[in-house]
Each structure stands twice: as C-alpha cells, then as structure tokens.
Amino acid sequence: MVRYIGTAEMAALVGREGPEAFLIRLAGYLRADFRRWTAFDRAPRLATLSPLGVIELMPVSDAGTYAFKFVNGHPGNPRTGRLTVAAFGVLADVATGYPLLVSEMTLLTALRTAATSALAASALARPGSRTLALIGTGAQAEFQALAFKAVNGIEAVRLFDVDAGAMAKARANLEGRGLSVTCAKSVADAVRGADIVTTATADKARAKILTPDLIEPGQHLNAIGGDCPGKTELHVDILRSAAVFVEYEPQTRIEGEIQQMPADFPVTELWRVIAGETPGRTGPDQVTVFDSVGFALEDFSALRCVRDLAGPGPELDLVPDLDDPKDLFGAMLGRGRALDRAA
C-alpha cells in the first residue's frame, strides 16, 4: 500500500504542528539535503508546453529514495478560480521501484519555498536581521513572513502590493502571529531600512521591481518571483554589484534573474555555503542576492519531512500485492476474484 496525504491532511498536519514549527523542521531537512548535494541524481525537468501553460515532471533521487513532483504553471487559471500553480508529489523506493507516498504539494511547495528562502537567509543575511520587506503579497507572502520569523528572528514585516486587497489579505492572515505588520505606500517605503527584501511578484514580463537607488548596503535580497524565461524582478545593476547565490546554476541561468546577465556572470551555488565549502556573506555592507527559482531537491526534502511527520494514515492500493508475481491475471481476474471485489 502507498501512503496518501491529501490537502485536508496536509493542512491538519501543518496546523497541528503549527506553521512556524513546521517551517523550522522543514528548514532542517533542507539543510541536511543541501549538505549532501553531490549524493543526488539531478535529472532535468521534463516540460510539456501548451498555449495556456506548462506541465512539468521534476524527478530527483539519491541512492535510497526517488522523488518526483508534478507541477503546472497556468497564468490564466485564477480567472476560473483555479491556482496558477498546483502540484503533487511521489516518493518511491529506489531498491524496488515501488511508490511509497503520494502527497499533495500545493501547500507543501509554498512551505518549502519559504523554508528555502529562510535557510538561504540564515547563511546570507546580516546576523541580527529583524525587518523584512515583502514585495508582492500573493499566495506565497504569509509563508515567507512566518519562515523568516521562525528561522531568522524577523520581528517586523512591511508589505507592499499593487493590489490593495491582496495586501489586506496578507495583513489579516498575519495578525496575532507575533509579527509587527505594516502596509507600505510604495516599494521604496517598504524597502527603506529593511534587512531582508523578498520579491514575490507574478509579473510575466521583464519587470524591475527593485532598482539600484532603492537598495541599501548590507541588505539581503530574496528574489523568488522571477522563475522562468522572460520573467525577472531585479534591475541588472543590482546583480552587477551584489554577491549572487543560486540553487542549481544550469537551471537558474535559464530561469532566474541571471538570465539577464552574461553566461560567465559569477554566481555561487547555495549548497556550497550550507556545506561550509565556501563563505556566504563576507561583510556587513555587502548586498547579497538569493536568485531562487525552486529546485527538485527541495521537493525531495519536503516529501521526506512530511512523510516522517505524518506517520501511518490513509493508504492507496496503487500497486497489486501478489502471492506469485507471474500470476497477475489469476490474482486480479481469476475466477471468483473479480466478482468478489465487485460485490
């Protein structure tokens, strides 16, 4: 039998643990897996494009466990009340090839994106960072705020969005969670004096949400909204004068902010910092950028984390359990068997 975790169980799991405790736990799994980066088989994602969007399969495995995520990207979905990005994932046993877990990953992806942002900031932001500017208050916003609070000690969050309703939504959701939350009047108003700036906007085109005049020495920029070819958030001059960190360089060169830069623009893969191979931030005035596009390894960590936390529960009969592997027909369709089951 294959363990199944649907959206209701995932929400209950995270709610019971508490979002912040879950994000801290998940950041620990991410840290452990980033540290053993070279133990993973990183296959390219397999994308099927259509005029309305993309469906992707993202596999990754180590010697013992295989994972993949099914994820779509359909910018027009909100017009019909659907999510732009929905996802589910599977863990399987490398030794037998049998699936072990099928899990919702829409909520889990939001959590792992935020936990990855916080993990990166713990290596790249100034020690003692307390203020977060959150530009773009869509589906990812509250997860970012709580991850930075739980993992990095952020105390104050300044929200900004061109959609006042979305900003009010994020503020209401964050109320009573131990954060000082304010709505800023502009991007500049939000960014001024912030220790960490997250950009999580959904602009399809090449945007310049942040320009060099807004950036202060020592800020850490967590750029997560630019995540596909043609979609960026930062002005190139910010990248030129910052230390830029990425998840998986070949993928980020295509999908990240650095798609705007020459192919030899220097970047550092985050795992090298987490593993202690190379320094992260090198001084209090350095501007650091985490150019994050999401990576299959993060889904692997998230699925491992939720499987361990969930324990036993609902199961799916996705693979037949046979006495004799050569007798598939007899076990499934043999006399009496099928009728027994239909009855």
Place this chain on the structure above:
Amino acid sequence: MVRYIGTAEMAALVGREGPEAFLIRLAGYLRADFRRWTAFDRAPRLATLSPLGVIELMPVSDAGTYAFKFVNGHPGNPRTGRLTVAAFGVLADVATGYPLLVSEMTLLTALRTAATSALAASALARPGSRTLALIGTGAQAEFQALAFKAVNGIEAVRLFDVDAGAMAKARANLEGRGLSVTCAKSVADAVRGADIVTTATADKARAKILTPDLIEPGQHLNAIGGDCPGKTELHVDILRSAAVFVEYEPQTRIEGEIQQMPADFPVTELWRVIAGETPGRTGPDQVTVFDSVGFALEDFSALRCVRDLAGPGPELDLVPDLDDPKDLFGAMLGRGRALDRAA
C-alpha cells in the same frame, strides 16, 4: 477532486465488463489514437537508473489531455515477492494543468500491451488466423491469449515455457474461457503450424527464442519480450527476411529486436498501417514481425478508456479548492481552518 482508481476497482471494472469485452473496447481506443498519431506531443521517457533497476516517467499529450505513467523495472523484485514491473498513471487537463485521474496501471499495462498486440495482428496477421503459439507464460500470457481470441478470432493456444509451473498456471487461468489450450513440449512444437507467435520471455541477455528454421511462411511474429537495450528474442536472420513493424521508430531502434540491425534497416511504424497510409501484410506467405516495446501513447489510450468506463467513484483531494487563489494560507492554515480539519 481527482478521480482515483486503485487495483481493487480496476480488477472489479475489468471483471464486471469481462476481460475480453474490456480488451475489445481498449483496442478500439488504441486504434482511434494510433490513427491520429501526429496529433500527439511525444516527449522522450525520463529514466532514473540505479544498480537494481530503473524508474521511468513517460509523458504524452494531445491538445486537450496530458498523461504520464510512472513505471519501474526491477528484475530482482520477484525474489522478494514483488513485481518486476509495477506502474501507475495520471491524466491531466492541458488547459488548466490540473490532474483529473490517478490510476493503478500494473493490470492496465498488461491489458494495453495485449490489446496493442491484437490491434497490430489485426493489420499484420493472415486473415482467418486461428492458432496462437505463446512462448513465455509469465504475467502477460493470459492477457495475450484473451486479446487474440477477442480481437482476432484465435481459437487454439499452444503454450511453452521453460518453467513448467508457469505453464500450468497459464493453462489453469485460461481453462473454461472458450479456448483450446495445450502445453507444448518445445518452442518448435508450439510454433509448428501456428498462425501467430507471441514471444513474451523475460531473458535479460540476447536470446534467440526463435530461429529461422522454426518459422513458416505467412506467420505473424509478435515479439514483446525484448524491450530494453541488451534484451532480444529473435535471431537476426528472421528480421532480415521479414516485414518489420514498430511503434515509435527512434525508441525501438534502441530497445527493440531491431537493436541488432543496422540503423538503416527498414521498418514501418504501425500507426501508418492503422491509419491506412501504408499497407501492412502484402501477401499470404510474407512473415510479419511486430517488434513491440510499449509506447506512452498506449498508456494514454488505456487511461482514457478506463476513465470513460469507470464513471464517477472514489476521489482524492490532491489539489486545493480555493475561493481566492491568492489566499492559499488563509484557506489552508487560517485561524480555525486547520484546527477544524484536525478535529
């Protein structure tokens, strides 16, 4: 919600319809999809190899529907009571990227393989074929026998396997199903006078299950056991003097019997015959070979068929249903929501 079909429901569905009626229905779906072959986006399969086996993701889509199959291949699995090959599949809506169906595909793959064999034989075997030789009586055997009976009018089946127990198993499973079933003493004994010969052996190495001296003019050879690099069943001289048909030429050149032949060895893709673009068998004495390795389009057809047949039933909450797509946090983890669900 996403429709779910597990092994028990699949067995009940096929049992209720009857295996032969199901195979006829499935052959109809396969025929319809092979006819519109060029409407499909055929991505390569994505294989993750380990010392013990392989895990593959096989996607395919047309303008409206996307499908993928998760399938493993672990030759050592039977030693621990597991299947060498187990599979499940997913249908999704191209317009929204949302999953529509999650289904077991171990039984369904056995059925679609047999239905594809029968569909090919209906275009390639001599009209009036009545006798099938079935070399290799593992998990696929009974499905082959019933598909050829239902779709092609086969009346007599001669079994042969080096494993007498597996041969007895197939014979017992086929008893009382309207076929004359005999166990042959050798491959030659089984093949002599047969109209159609299926080879479904599991030999890992380059085998020569069939040699030219055994083959009679006009026979149709359905070679389904050789399906990966290094694994073949037919002597090259059989291929040299036969008309060879394949599913998808680039894949079969690597995985099929024709991996033994030069890259310019002539083959015909089956869909061209099904679509009426090119003739199949051109005379009563011609030896025809269907060099079948399995193709993602067949899984697409099988998932469509079973979805249509199954109708409403069990569902999975694999994707959240939100009032406001920007308010993932509030809907899943907002005050009261998570606790409500956990209670």
